[in-house]
Amino acid sequence: MNVEKKDFYGPGAANTGRRSGGETSDKWAESLQSVFDLALENQGPERTAQLLNKLADRLRASQTELPRGFNPPYVNTIPPEQQPPFPGDWQMERRIKSYIRWNAMAMVVKANSTTNVGGHISTYASAATLYEVGFNHFFRGRTENFPGDLVYFQGHATPGMYARAFLEGRLEERHLQNFRQELAEGGGLSSYPHPYLMPDFWQFPTVSMGLGPLLSIYQARFNRYLQARGLAKWTEEPKVWCFVGDGETDEPETLGSLTLASRENLDNLIWVVNCNLQRLDGPVRGNGKIIQELEAAFLGAGWNVIKVIWGSDWDDLLARDKSGLLVKRMEEAVDGDYQKYSVEPGSYTRRHFFGKYPELLELVNHLTDDQIRKLQRGGHDTRKVYAAYQAAFEHKGRPTVILAKTVKGYGLGEAGEGRNISHQQKKMNEKELREFRARFNIPISDDVIAETPFYRPPADSPETKYLLERRKALGGFLPRRKVNPGSGGLDVPKPDYFAEFFKGSNTEVSTTMAFVRLVSVLLRDKSLSKHIVPIIPDEARTFGLDALFKDIGIYSSKGQLYEPVDSQSLLYYNEKKDGQILEEGITEAGSMSSFIAAGTAYATHGVPMIPFYIYYSMFGPQRVGDLFWLAGDIRAKGFLLGATSGRTTLNGEGLQHQDGHSLLHASTLPTLLAYDPAFAYEIAVIIADGLRRMYAEGEDIFYYLSLYNENYAMPPMPAGVEDGILKGLYKFKAGAEGKKHKAHIFGSGPIINSALKAQEILADRYGVSADVWSATSYKLLRTDALRCKRWNMLHPTELPKKSCVETLLAKEQGVFVSVSDYMRMVPDQIAPWVPGGLMTLGTDGFGRSDTRARLRRFFEVDTESTVIATLYALAEKGQIGKEIVAKAIKDLGVNPEKVFPQIV
Ligand SMILES: Cc1ncc(C[n+]2csc(CCOP(=O)(O)OP(=O)(O)O)c2C)c(N)n1
Ligand SMILES: [Mg+2]
Numbered sequence: 001m002n003v004e005k006k007d008f009y010g011p012g013a014a015n016t017g018r019r020s021g022g023e024t025s026d027k028w029a030e031s032l033q034s035v036f037d038l039a040l041e042n043q044g045p046e047r048t049a050q051l052l053n054k055l056a057d058r059l060r061a062s063q064t065e066l067p068r069g070f071n072p073p074y075v076n077t078i079p080p081e082q083q084p085p086f087p088g089d090w091q092m093e094r095r096i097k098s099y100i101r102w103n104a105m106a107m108v109v110k111a112n113s114t115t116n117v118g119g120h121i122s123t124y125a126s127a128a129t130l131y132e133v134g135f136n137h138f139f140r141g142r143t144e145n146f147p148g149d150l151v152y153f154q155g156h157a158t159p160g161m162y163a164r165a166f167l168e169g170r171l172e173e174r175h176l177q178n179f180r181q182e183l184a185e186g187g188g189l190s191s192y193p194h195p196y197l198m199p200d201f202w203q204f205p206t207v208s209m210g211l212g213p214l215l216s217i218y219q220a221r222f223n224r225y226l227q228a229r230g231l232a233k234w235t236e237e238p239k240v241w242c243f244v245g246d247g248e249t250d251e252p253e254t255l256g257s258l259t260l261a262s263r264e265n266l267d268n269l270i271w272v273v274n275c276n277l278q279r280l281d282g283p284v285r286g287n288g289k290i291i292q293e294l295e296a297a298f299l300g301a302g303w304n305v306i307k308v309i310w311g312s313d314w315d316d317l318l319a320r321d322k323s324g325l326l327v328k329r330m331e332e333a334v335d336g337d338y339q340k341y342s343v344e345p346g347s348y349t350r351r352h353f354f355g356k357y358p359e360l361l362e363l364v365n366h367l368t369d370d371q372i373r374k375l376q377r378g379g380h381d382t383r384k385v386y387a388a389y390q391a392a393f394e395h396k397g398r399p400t401v402i403l404a405k406t407v408k409g410y411g412l413g414e415a416g417e418g419r420n421i422s423h424q425q426k427k428m429n430e431k432e433l434r435e436f437r438a439r440f441n442i443p444i445s446d447d448v449i450a451e452t453p454f455y456r457p458p459a460d461s462p463e464t465k466y467l468l469e470r471r472k473a474l475g476g477f478l479p480r481r482k483v484n485p486g487s488g489g490l491d492v493p494k495p496d497y498f499a500e501f502f503k504g505s506n507t508e509v510s511t512t513m514a515f516v517r518l519v520s521v522l523l524r525d526k527s528l529s530k531h532i533v534p535i536i537p538d539e540a541r542t543f544g545l546d547a548l549f550k551d552i553g554i555y556s557s558k559g560q561l562y563e564p565v566d567s568q569s570l571l572y573y574n575e576k577k578d579g580q581i582l583e584e585g586i587t588e589a590g591s592m593s594s595f596i597a598a599g600t601a602y603a604t605h606g607v608p609m610i611p612f613y614i615y616y617s618m619f620g621p622q623r624v625g626d627l628f629w630l631a632g633d634i635r636a637k638g639f640l641l642g643a644t645s646g647r648t649t650l651n652g653e654g655l656q657h658q659d660g661h662s663l664l665h666a667s668t669l670p671t672l673l674a675y676d677p678a679f680a681y682e683i684a685v686i687i688a689d690g691l692r693r694m695y696a697e698g699e700d701i702f703y704y705l706s707l708y709n710e711n712y713a714m715p716p717m718p719a720g721v722e723d724g725i726l727k728g729l730y731k732f733k734a735g736a737e738g739k740k741h742k743a744h745i746f747g748s749g750p751i752i753n754s755a756l757k758a759q760e761i762l763a764d765r766y767g768v769s770a771d772v773w774s775a776t777s778y779k780l781l782r783t784d785a786l787r788c789k790r791w792n793m794l795h796p797t798e799l800p801k802k803s804c805v806e807t808l809l810a811k812e813q814g815v816f817v818s819v820s821d822y823m824r825m826v827p828d829q830i831a832p833w834v835p836g837g838l839m840t841l842g843t844d845g846f847g848r849s850d851t852r853a854r855l856r857r858f859f860e861v862d863t864e865s866t867v868i869a870t871l872y873a874l875a876e877k878g879q880i881g882k883e884i885v886a887k888a889i890k891d892l893g894v895n896p897e898k899v900f901p902q903i904v
Helices: 005-009 022-061 090-114 122-137 155-167 173-177 211-228 258-263 290-300 313-320 325-332 335-343 346-352 358-363 369-373 382-394 430-440 462-473 495-502 511-522 545-552 588-599 621-633 662-667 680-696 722-727 749-766 778-794 804-809 852-859 863-876 882-891
Strands: 150-152 240-245 269-275 304-308 400-405 505-509 532-536 610-616 639-643 672-675 702-706 712-714 729-733 741-747 768-775 815-819 839-841
Touching: 090 122, 090 155, 090 173, 090 382, 090 430, 090 462, 122 155, 122 240, 122 269, 122 382, 122 462, 150 211, 155 173, 155 462, 211 240, 211 258, 211 269, 211 588, 211 621, 269 290, 269 382, 290 304, 290 400, 304 382, 313 325, 325 358, 335 346, 346 369, 382 400, 495 511, 495 680, 505 511, 511 532, 511 545, 511 639, 511 680, 532 545, 532 588, 588 610, 588 621, 610 680, 621 662, 662 672, 662 702, 662 778, 672 680, 672 778, 680 702, 680 722, 722 729, 722 778, 729 749, 729 804, 741 749, 741 863, 749 768, 749 815, 749 863, 749 882, 768 863, 778 804, 815 863, 839 863, 852 863, 863 882
Parallel strands: 150 240, 240 269, 269 400, 304 400, 532 610, 610 639, 639 702, 672 702, 741 768, 741 815, 815 839
Antiparallel strands: 505 712, 729 768
């Protein structure tokens, strides 16, 4: 063809219509079409697709933009001829599934007949086949040499998981009766997957949407990391399965890390997106098609995509549709239409779906309306789902997503099948129950049906035998969480191992530097070293962790395929296949997910791992608080290090970086021990004890430490303060003797230096002896005080218990002041138990970029403000005159009319 290339293919050619319109173009189209048909006939579809791709490459080479958004057709990815034979007993599995459906529904209906504790019927109803094919054929349980496949169940599908465990004999009727009534006598079943509440059952919390999918990616990658470091205890690699709602994919966390999974070739990861086309309020994409949208996103991200849209009943129709009109109609209809078809009778679908083209009406002429209504969606067809799972299981090189089309509330009929109210449906009347029973053939008699009794086939029934045999063949029950006895029993270093930190140093260092030094010491410990997982979101150089790059390397499944630009330097960027550092790039959510995967390895893999996740403290719970909460639920262990802490210690960075509130967030987390250490030895004492409690004693807790970037000399550890450091408060330096007045200043982090300088001024100029205390944890002090107070309230006639704060301060005279780089509410937590009350200074309000000195004056946490506050506290108690305070304000150069940093 002698075409003037530039002219023909040139930009805008199509728009200008040059050589593209009229008869000529029709002829071109016709001849291309006939070549295409010939290729299809002789070479088959796959080969034709390859040829088309090659041609497209040539077009691309001429710098022509190809049409984008090219989506494969709206049909199953696996054609019927490639479907493997189904290895199970299809009828048997259907009966088992029906019983589970019934019990899952009954559990919710029962719970809501006497209480209003809620529950969901329609999510599991739509997903039953997706789960049952997994349970009967794919999900492998934990055995001696195999940790079990790691399955993230959709949170709202829990009734189905409990109902299955009931059939398996793992749960009894009394458990099901108490679904969502955990505080009932004898206990109950938690609403959703919560390892904290059901530690022998649930492994992964998923109900906060988006977090399960995100975690599953990092879990699959962490499995590879364990393997690369020689710590995995398996002969065959486990799969990570994650069940996701189609509505859930709107959460940015769900799709946010897809490319990590493909980049890392995570073919150990399988997602199943239950595309029931609905979320809570209505359709997910009423005006579009969620499956096509997701397919494009996953394909673009490099995943293997398997669509399971149509059930087997459609195979014949599609085979007979030679013109492609049926596929065209399938693509025209939007999800809102498909939702309607699931609700209306077959006559409606005949008229509105097939009826659009006379040829299609003819295609379904042989079907009754009822048969049309029953044309199944792929996600409800055991054989189609099996084929997809099998292909996903065997796929090599990429993660797989299965996009399965289902009907929300499948089987509920008028009670909520495919309706917009489906998600909230919790009750069913007798008529609806009868219909459900008939549809799924449940052997329950008329006289009891109104009570929605549970149904479990007898132990010697073929169904129970089949179900148990399948689980046995697959290695045991699931979900199941198991902590091997002794998995906490690591040989952790005794506190004296950290002697160098107790000695103090005249060299000025920050607590961050002290921590980095401590980690490098731990990394030299023979027995502990291999368990350590340093995690960092692209801030290693900020915190000085780059010192570890060379020694332990950065984990990379591909090793290092290039010569690093800084290869000549000592701290070069050293990526290794068995690297130990997880350098996550700029993703706090991803880093937290790695923290959680590592911090739960003691349970998921029976290998205790010790994550040290160090990050910009401002981007901790404020940024990814829901993952912090989840870390508690999942019983993750490890250390979170909020570096560059403090609203004034991190100077220069301003409002969005300077953190003065993470410790408040930390106070909301029930199993988190939160510390605000001032000195290197405090860090060593806390981490040594954390290692002991979590990894030797096996406690399911985790730690947060604020770390700062201000350098100062680290003092030696005073004798006998370890207990105080761990409990939250100890006297660091007593005030001068022989002064007229007495005061106590609690200091935390580097701001303790304001207290220490104030101590001198108060003694020298105002006759006040001020003891300086290091307050390492207001959270722990408060919890202890609350525990005592509550006990005293409930045991009013017994000898009252005294909290740690009360005991420590009982004999102290004078006033109490606190100063820290955090909001006042942090120390305020213990105010009710401080004799005479607590005068608090803190950094309430938005940060500013400026020097530390100016910032500390602005927020009133500097030396001068501490002196003034102490004098004022004394004046308030009438121990000194108010004019002394006024004079001090003047003498110390503080402007009493300066702005109040807190806004509202
Ligand atoms: C982060 C978060 N936001 C909101 C909810 C409340 N919620 C629970 S289920 C649901 C709808 C779920 O729709 P979809 O993901 O499509 O799941 P389906 O039940 O349809 O399978 C919503 C909004 C939640 N659990 N988590
Ligand atoms: Mg949905």
